[in-house]
Amino acid sequence: MSLDLPLVWAGLIAFAVLAYVLLDGFDLGVGILFPFVQGETNRDEMMNSVAPVWDGNETWLVLGGGGLFAVFPLAYAIIMPALYAPIIAMLLGLVLRGVAFEFRWKTRRGKFLWDWAFAAGSTIAAFAQGIALGALVQGIPVSGRAYAGGWWDWLTPFSLITGIAVVVGYALLGSTWLIFKTEGRVRDAAFAFARITAIATLGLIVVVSVWTPFLSDIFMRRWFAWPQILFVAPVPALVALAAFMLISGLIQRNERRPFLAALALFVLCFVGLLISFFPYLVPTSVTIWEAAAPDSSLQFLLTGAAVLIPLILVYTAYSYWVFRGKVNSAGGYH
Amino acid sequence: MELTDPLTLARLQFAFTVSFHIVFPAISIGLASYLAVLEGLWLLTGRAVFMDLFNYWKKIFAIAFGMGVVSGIVMSYQFGTNWSVFSDKAGPVIGPLMGYEVLSAFFLEAGFLGVMLFGLKRVGPRLHFMATLMVALGTFMSAFWILSVNSWMQTPAGYGVNDVGQFVPLDWWAVIFNPSFPFRLVHMLLAAYLTTAFIVGGTGALHLLRDATQPASRIMFSMAMWMAALVAPLQIVAGDLHGLNTLEHQPAKIAAMEGHFDTRAGAPLLLFGLPNMQEERTNYAVEIPKLGSLILTRDWNGTVRGLKEWPPAERPNAALLFWSFRVMVGIGVTMALVGLWSLALRARGRLFATPLLFKALVLLSPSGLIAVVAGWITTEAGRQPYTVYGLLTTVDSASSVQAAAVGASLLAFAVVYFLVFGAGVFYMLRLMRAPPHASEGDLPPDEPVRAGGLLPAPILVPGGGRGRTQRNSGP
Numbered sequence: 022m023s024l025d026l027p028l029v030w031a032g033l034i035a036f037a038v039l040a041y042v043l044l045d046g047f048d049l050g051v052g053i054l055f056p057f058v059q060g061e062t063n064r065d066e067m068m069n070s071v072a073p074v075w076d077g078n079e080t081w082l083v084l085g086g087g088g089l090f091a092v093f094p095l096a097y098a099i100i101m102p103a104l105y106a107p108i109i110a111m112l113l114g115l116v117l118r119g120v121a122f123e124f125r126w127k128t129r130r131g132k133f134l135w136d137w138a139f140a141a142g143s144t145i146a147a148f149a150q151g152i153a154l155g156a157l158v159q160g161i162p163v164s165g166r167a168y169a170g171g172w173w174d175w176l177t178p179f180s181l182i183t184g185i186a187v188v189v190g191y192a193l194l195g196s197t198w199l200i201f202k203t204e205g206r207v208r209d210a211a212f213a214f215a216r217i218t219a220i221a222t223l224g225l226i227v228v229v230s231v232w233t234p235f236l237s238d239i240f241m242r243r244w245f246a247w248p249q250i251l252f253v254a255p256v257p258a259l260v261a262l263a264a265f266m267l268i269s270g271l272i273q274r275n276e277r278r279p280f281l282a283a284l285a286l287f288v289l290c291f292v293g294l295l296i297s298f299f300p301y302l303v304p305t306s307v308t309i310w311e312a313a314a315p316d317s318s319l320q321f322l323l324t325g326a327a328v329l330i331p332l333i334l335v336y337t338a339y340s341y342w343v344f345r346g347k348v349n350s351a352g353g354y355h
Numbered sequence: 356m357e358l359t360d361p362l363t364l365a366r367l368q369f370a371f372t373v374s375f376h377i378v379f380p381a382i383s384i385g386l387a388s389y390l391a392v393l394e395g396l397w398l399l400t401g402r403a404v405f406m407d408l409f410n411y412w413k414k415i416f417a418i419a420f421g422m423g424v425v426s427g428i429v430m431s432y433q434f435g436t437n438w439s440v441f442s443d444k445a446g447p448v449i450g451p452l453m454g455y456e457v458l459s460a461f462f463l464e465a466g467f468l469g470v471m472l473f474g475l476k477r478v479g480p481r482l483h484f485m486a487t488l489m490v491a492l493g494t495f496m497s498a499f500w501i502l503s504v505n506s507w508m509q510t511p512a513g514y515g516v517n518d519v520g521q522f523v524p525l526d527w528w529a530v531i532f533n534p535s536f537p538f539r540l541v542h543m544l545l546a547a548y549l550t551t552a553f554i555v556g557g558t559g560a561l562h563l564l565r566d567a568t569q570p571a572s573r574i575m576f577s578m579a580m581w582m583a584a585l586v587a588p589l590q591i592v593a594g595d596l597h598g599l600n601t602l603e604h605q606p607a608k609i610a611a612m613e614g615h616f617d618t619r620a621g622a623p624l625l626l627f628g629l630p631n632m633q634e635e636r637t638n639y640a641v642e643i644p645k646l647g648s649l650i651l652t653r654d655w656n657g658t659v660r661g662l663k664e665w666p667p668a669e670r671p672n673a674a675l676l677f678w679s680f681r682v683m684v685g686i687g688v689t690m691a692l693v694g695l696w697s698l699a700l701r702a703r704g705r706l707f708a709t710p711l712l713f714k715a716l717v718l719l720s721p722s723g724l725i726a727v728v729a730g731w732i733t734t735e736a737g738r739q740p741y742t743v744y745g746l747l748t749t750v751d752s753a754s755s756v757q758a759a760a761v762g763a764s765l766l767a768f769a770v771v772y773f774l775v776f777g778a779g780v781f782y783m784l785r786l787m788r789a790p791p792h793a794s795e796g797d798l799p800p801d802e803p804v805r806a807g808g809l810l811p812a813p814i815l816v817p818g819g820g821r822g823r824t825q826r827n828s829g830p
Contacts, residue, residue, distance in 0.1 A: 076424075079428075080462070082428075083428055083431060083457050084457055084458075086431055086432055086435075087431055087450075087453055087454050087456075087457040088454060090431070090434060090435065090442060090446055090450045090453065090454075091446065091450030091451045091453060091454035092450065092451075092454075094442055094443050094444075094445075094446020094447060094450055094521070095443050095446075097434075097435045097439075097442055097443075097446065098435060098439035098440065098442045098443035098446070098754075099439070100435070101432065101434075101435025101436045101439055101442070101754075102435070102436060102439045102754040102755070102756050105436050105754075105756055105760050105764070106760065106763075106764070108432055108435075108436055109436065109764040109767065109768075112428065112429050112432055113767055113768070113771050115425070115428065116425045116426075116428075116429070116771060116775055117771065117775065119421075119425045120421070120422070120425065120775050120778070120779065123417075123418070123421060124778055124779070124782065127782050131778075166440075166443055166519065167439065167440065167443075167754075167755060168439070168754070168755070171757070172756055172757050172759070172760040314446060314447035314450065314451075314521075314523075315447055315517065315521075315523045315524070317523070317524050317525075317527075318447040318448070318450065318451050318523070318524055321451045321524070321527055322450075322451040322454045322455065325454070325455055325458050325459065326454075326458060329458045329459060329462060330458075332462070333462050333466075336462070336466050340469070
């Protein structure tokens with residue numbers, strides 16, 4: 022039996038991207054919420070809640086991007102120039118916030134600067150990712166083997182909405198994470214943020230979901246044609262369930278359920294995207310199989326991935342286990 | 356070369372980001388091995404001073420490593436944004452190699468880095484030493500894969516071309532171990548070790564100038580001087596072999612490096628000159644007769660090809676290469692001479708009694724970094740006008756992105772990089788300015804504990820000093 026290698030790799034890269042969104046989503050969210058929390062010890066506590074794990078989280082982005090280059094070079098070569106400005110903005114945002122984790126502790130005089138870099142970098146990175154997503158969903162003009170549009174094409178009302186949606190959604194992940202990981206004033210503030218961002222996120226999910234099918238006939242048929250509708254209907258139904266869990270968890274001041282429900286919302290939105298996109302990597306012009314490198318390239322890298330990705334997962338799970346429980350401002354876990 | 360030309364801007368952007376980037380891996384490759392040696396010596400001898408040195412350099416390593424990682428992420432996306440045609444065509448061959456870099460090296464480093472930085476008390480010395488070795492192995496693997504990619508672009512092998520014009524792998528062994536790879540790998544690793552040795556030696560010398568009796572500073576200075584004495588001459592041999600390999604595969608690059616425009620037997624070695632690409636001659640040349648032929652062909656009267664053998668469009672820029680090459684070689688020779696000088700002083704028992712040597716080391720401490728950047732300029736600019744040598748031109752590799760986009764992003768990179776990496780280098784220098792002391796702190800107590808990963812570096816002014824007092828004076 023021969024494996025459909027492009028499909029296997031598409032699944033692996035989709036997994037890496039989802040892992041990235043879920044994991045870096047909450048730590049970017051903590052950065053987005055930073056300016057809304059006053060008091061140095063409160064901010065220390067927020068940062069300490071993600072400090073042990075954020076860098077591992079971000080590694081999934083490198084794996085997603087690097088994987089795309091290695092396995093689907095055509096898609097990489099089309100998407101990157103099309104999303105030129107948002108990608109560069111995202112990278113610079115990630116650089117700023119990444120070094121802020123370290124430099125913030127090196128200086129007392131300049132600490133506010135790195136606080137600012139952390140918040141601005143996180144927000145810019147999230148907004149740029151949302152815009153990139155929106156621009157990808159609305160379609161990228163392709164001619165031959167290259168991007169055929171201009172360098173502002175990514176900027177549309179739709180991509181601005183998805184940009185805002187990702188910022189708000191990450192803020193929801195961040196605030197529910199803080200509910201889960203902190204106590205006292207930070208947790209109380211996080212409950213307030215979570216109530217606002219939960220309602221805003223759900224509203225934006227509805228707007229984007231209703232808008233998307235009108236962007237392309239393919240999306241429209243995928244979601245509303247008979248009998249496919251039977252297969253895709255569970256997605257919106259599960260979204261409604263996750264929304265209920267989120268809201269009820271927040272009302273009952275449950276400290277774990279809101280985070281899990283917010284993660285579930287992101288997983289479902291991601292599944293919804295996959296349903297819209299499949300089998301395209303660049304909607305709606307390049308499919309998984311058209312973009313794939315030869316099987317020898319895919320096979321070569323898959324050998325390593327099959328060994329190393331499980332190891333990475335074990336290591337990641339272990340580091341979350343080590344740092345389980347509530348955090349305090351001095352960095353201790355208890 | 357116009358500044359409104361998107362290709363020029365894209366090349367400038369790549370040159371800028373890669374030059375910034377290479378500095379940090381060069382330090383972290385060298386320091387990772389140095390840390391492993393220090394911890395090994397500590398385990399062997401049980402002398403606390405080795406652990407003090409380990410803890411001292413560990414903090415500096417963490418900053419360099421972190422900055423290497425963030426600047427490296429940018430590189431991996433820049434292939435797509437600015438060089439999309441290259442990515443499409445070369446992706447099937449070099450993409451998987453870079454994928455292996457991400458998978459193996461990145462995760463090896465990231466996984467064990469946390470243990471190395473925070474874990475001595477938690478996991479015990481043996482396991483901790485293994486983590487340190489793994490971090491060193493990770494930096495080596497990282498260099499291995501990236502240099503394999505770079506070498507393939509210089510001396511492509513093991514590939515075919517498919518019907519849509521992509522390079523496709525036919526023989527992975529030939530791809531990875533392409534003709535220039537072993538030479539480049541050895542040359543770069545030795546460069547990283549030497550760079551680190553001079554940073555370590557310069558730091559030790561700085562403290563010995565104030566007090567020549569400090570044991571920790573004496574040890575690092577002495578170790579660095581052994582490296583200069585042994586590795587710098589080795590590097591000259593490795594560089595010479597690398598040059599012969601380049602002569603075989605990229606003779607135009609050698610002609611540009613040597614400032615030779617005319618093919619001739621018994622070619623001189625130019626010590627000074629100003630190559631002029633338009634006039635096709637090297638002006639104001641100061642030369643040693645026949646030595647160029649001897650070095651390149653091992654024969655006083657050997658024939659050395661000049662740039663005129665190639666059409667003007669295929670010539671790398673000799674005005675740049677001639678000088679970048681001389682800067683690199685000049686620094687390498689200086690390092691070897693300093694190494695010999697230290698041997699002579701050591702033999703007479705005056706290694707720690709010669710302030711002039713300390714001063715020279717302080718002055719030379721960043722020289723390795725300059726040599727590394729100059730060397731990379733030589734090999735990369737010398738590959739022009741191609742990205743994949745002889746097969747894919749730079750002009751045909753670029754994305755069709757407007758100049759304004761590339762220019763604006765170049766400006767943004769420049770601003771953010773100078774700010775961020777400027778601050779990082781400042782924090783590193785502040786750590787090096789304080790001497791290592793007995794029972795050098797393992798970790799500052801008031802910083803968060805990290806599980807590890809890409810940037811898990813808690814750093815503070817060692818030895819209490821200013822940083823600690825300031826911190827305690829806070830609310």
